[in-house]
Amino acid sequence: MSEELQVLQTVRLKGRPTTDQIAAACGLDSEAVDRVLRVQAEAGRCTRTHGRHALAPAGRDRLRQLLAAERAGLDQSALARAYEDFVAYNTALKSLVTDWQLVDGTTVNDHSDAAYDAGIVERLTQLHTAFREPLAHLAGLAPRLGRYPRRLSDALAKVRAGDHGWLARPLIDSYHTVWFELHEELLGLTGRERVHEAAAGRAG
Amino acid sequence: MTAVSRPASRETVALVLDGRTGLGADLLGGKAAGIERMLALGAPVPPAFVLTTEAGRRFRAASGRLAPALWARVPGLVRALERATGRTFGSGPDPLLVSVRSGAPQSMPGMMDTVLNIGLSPEAHRALAAGDPHLAADTRRRFAAQFTATVGVPPPDDPWRQLRLAVEAVFASWNSPRAVAYRAGRGLPSGTGTAVTVQAMVFGNRDASSGTGVLFSRDPLTGDTAPYGEWLPFGQGEDVVSGRTDARPLESLGDAMPRVRERLLDWARALERDARDVQDIEFTVESGTLWLLQTRAAKRSPRAAVRHAVALAEEGVISRREALTRVSPAQLDALLRPGIDPSAARAARILARGKAASPGIGTGVAVTVPDAVGEPDSGADGTVLARPTTDPDDVPAMSLARAVVTETGGSTSHAAVVCRELAVPCVVGCGTGTAAALRGRTVTVDGGTGLVYEGALPVRPPHADESSLAALAAWAADAPGLPVTAALSRWRDGHRPVH
Numbered sequence: 001m002s003e004e005l006q007v008l009q010t011v012r013l014k015g016r017p018t019t020d021q022i023a024a025a026c027g028l029d030s031e032a033v034d035r036v037l038r039v040q041a042e043a044g045r046c047t048r049t050h051g052r053h054a055l056a057p058a059g060r061d062r063l064r065q066l067l068a069a070e071r072a073g074l075d076q077s078a079l080a081r082a083y084e085d086f087v088a089y090n091t092a093l094k095s096l097v098t099d100w101q102l103v104d105g106t107t108v109n110d111h112s113d114a115a116y117d118a119g120i121v122e123r124l125t126q127l128h129t130a131f132r133e134p135l136a137h138l139a140g141l142a143p144r145l146g147r148y149p150r151r152l153s154d155a156l157a158k159v160r161a162g163d164h165g166w167l168a169r170p171l172i173d174s175y176h177t178v179w180f181e182l183h184e185e186l187l188g189l190t191g192r193e194r195v196h197e198a199a200a201g202r203a204g
Numbered sequence: 205m206t207a208v209s210r211p212a213s214r215e216t217v218a219l220v221l222d223g224r225t226g227l228g229a230d231l232l233g234g235k236a237a238g239i240e241r242m243l244a245l246g247a248p249v250p251p252a253f254v255l256t257t258e259a260g261r262r263f264r265a266a267s268g269r270l271a272p273a274l275w276a277r278v279p280g281l282v283r284a285l286e287r288a289t290g291r292t293f294g295s296g297p298d299p300l301l302v303s304v305r306s307g308a309p310q311s312m313p314g315m316m317d318t319v320l321n322i323g324l325s326p327e328a329h330r331a332l333a334a335g336d337p338h339l340a341a342d343t344r345r346r347f348a349a350q351f352t353a354t355v356g357v358p359p360p361d362d363p364w365r366q367l368r369l370a371v372e373a374v375f376a377s378w379n380s381p382r383a384v385a386y387r388a389g390r391g392l393p394s395g396t397g398t399a400v401t402v403q404a405m406v407f408g409n410r411d412a413s414s415g416t417g418v419l420f421s422r423d424p425l426t427g428d429t430a431p432y433g434e435w436l437p438f439g440q441g442e443d444v445v446s447g448r449t450d451a452r453p454l455e456s457l458g459d460a461m462p463r464v465r466e467r468l469l470d471w472a473r474a475l476e477r478d479a480r481d482v483q484d485i486e487f488t489v490e491s492g493t494l495w496l497l498q499t500r501a502a503k504r505s506p507r508a509a510v511r512h513a514v515a516l517a518e519e520g521v522i523s524r525r526e527a528l529t530r531v532s533p534a535q536l537d538a539l540l541r542p543g544i545d546p547s548a549a550r551a552a553r554i555l556a557r558g559k560a561a562s563p564g565i566g567t568g569v570a571v572t573v574p575d576a577v578g579e580p581d582s583g584a585d586g587t588v589l590a591r592p593t594t595d596p597d598d599v600p601a602m603s604l605a606r607a608v609v610t611e612t613g614g615s616t617s618h619a620a621v622v623c624r625e626l627a628v629p630c631v632v633g634c635g636t637g638t639a640a641a642l643r644g645r646t647v648t649v650d651g652g653t654g655l656v657y658e659g660a661l662p663v664r665p666p667h668a669d670e671s672s673l674a675a676l677a678a679w680a681a682d683a684p685g686l687p688v689t690a691a692l693s694r695w696r697d698g699h700r701p702v703h
Contacts, residue, residue, distance in 0.1 A: 012597060013596045014596065014597065015574075015596065015599055015600045016600050094616035094621070095616055097616070098620070101621065104533060106537070106560070107533045107534050108537060110694075168621060168624075169625050170599045170603065170625055171599060171600070176621060177596070180596055180618055184595060
C-alpha cells in the first residue's frame, strides 16, 4: 500500500494537520510521515506552516492521480453495493449525533441529564457493534480503509470512558470526525460527489 | 356497514359558515374555524362556506378529482353567498367575486395556495370597469397572475370553471413539495389534509377609503401589550401577508379613519379574550367599512412568548400553570442567548432563508472559499463562510468563521454537526446559488431562526434580565413536570444553559 497516497489523502481530509495527527490517522510512525512529506515538499506538492501541513495545487493533482490509479484496481460493483449498505448506518449515526447535540431537535443539549447522554452513548455502542462487519467488508474491498476499525474503536473507548468530546468534536479524531472521513473516502472510492449525495439526502 | 366506512353526513363535507356549525378545526381547518369563531361573536366577516378536510380526504382518495356529487353542492353554497351580499357570482351589475383559501387543522403559514378574485369573468370585469376602471384593471391584473401561478393555466372565462379549478388546485397544494417539506421538518402528520374556504371578496383596492392589513392583538416581536399592525391603503390581502415593503404602521389607519381603527382594536380585544391567546387578524377596509377576514393564534418571538404568557396570567385570562405551557423549551433556550435587535431585524432585508442548524448570531463579510476566512488575529473584520456543502478540509476555516451558511443539507449535515460542536452559528439548506449571491456582502446570520440578513445588525444581550422570566421561574416551582420546568429552575439557580 502506498504510503504516499495514505499521507497525502490524510492531509487533504484534515485540512492542516500536524505530523503527529497524520501519523496517528495513518498508523505510521512520525519519522516515516516526515520522510514522505519532505519528498512531497521538495516536489512542490506540500507546504508546512507553523508545524502544520497543507496540500499545494500540485499535491492535489498528484493525489487525484494516485486515487484514480487506486480506483482502477478495485471491484467497483462490490464497492457500490457496500456503499448502499453504508448509507443506512450513516443516517443512524447522523441522527444520533444530532440527538446528542440537540435535545428535541432545537434545544441545545446542556448535558445536565446524565441518563439522556448515557442513552445516546449506548446507541452509539450498538451502532458501532452492528457496523463492525460491514466495515471489515469495506476494508477487504479497499485495503487503505484498514485503519478505520481501530480509529473508530479508539474514539468509542474514550467516549465510554466519559470523555464526551470524543463523540463529535471537530479537529480531533472524534467518532464523528473519523466517520465523516470514512464517508468522504467512500464517496471518492465510488466516484460520487458530496454535493450530489447531499442533494439526494444521503450526505451533506 | 361499520361506523368507520359509513360516508360522513352531508353537513360534515360542505357547509355555509354561520357561527353555529359546532364543528372544530379538525374538519373545518384553521381558517374556517377562525371565521366560525368570529361569526359566533358577531364580528363583521364576509360570508363564506367551507369544503371540509373530509372533502379533501375524498379528493385525495379520488386521485385529485372533485367527485360530481360534491361539486353538485357548490352552486347552492355560492347561492348563499349571493343572498348574503346581494351580488351575483361572476355576472350582473354588481358581481360577486370569491377567495379560495386552504386551511389545515394546524397552521402552516404561507405553505399552501390561495386564489383571490375568482368569478372575474369578462362580464364581471365590464361591470366593475363601468363603476371604477382602476379597480377593474388592478383586480384583473392580480387575478390573472395569481390564478396562472397557482392553477398552472390562465383563468378561463367561465366563473364556475374558474372556481372548480381553484378549489382543486388548493386541495392539491396539500401535497406540494414545500408543504410536504414543512410538515416533515416539524413532525406534523401528513394524513389530515386541508379544507378549502370560499369567501366573498371585499375590495381593499376599491377607493381611497379602502385598504388591507394585519393586526396583532399584542406585539408579537417585543411582547409589549400594545397592539401591533400594518396597513396598506389601496391593497388586497396578499400584499401585506407576503411582506410587501410599503406597508405603513397602524397609526396611519388611525389618521385616515379613526373610527375604523377604534373598531378594529375593539374586535382584536374581543377575539383575544375569546381565544384566550394573542391573535393575528387579517382585515380589509372597503369604502370605510371594516371586514375581518381571518384570525388565528399569533406566531411570536421567544421574548414575546414569555411576556405574553405572564401578562395573560396576571390579567387572569389564563392560569399560571397554563402560562408555563405557552412557552416551549426552544423559546426559553433562545431567550437566554444573545439575539438580533428586533426593530433592526424588522427593517433589515433578508438575503437567504434556510434551516436553523446551530444557534447564535454571526456578522461578517461572506466568503465562498475556506482560504478566504480571516485568521482571528489578522485584524480583519470577521468572515462568514458560505459553501454549497462543507467537507472535512473546511473544518479549520469553519472554526474561524463568525458563521457558516450552506446551500444543501439538513440539520444532521456535516456543517450542522460541526458548527454545533464549535458553537459557530449556522444556517443550512438555503438553496443553490446562495453562496455566490452572498459573496462579498456584509451579512448577519441568525443560526436560531435560519435567516441571513443584509448588513451588520445590532445584537442585543440575552434577555435573561427580563422580569417576566423571573415570574415564570417562580411559578415553575409549583408546577413540576412541565417541559420548561427544569430549564427554568436551572436558570433561577444561576446555571444558565451551557453552549
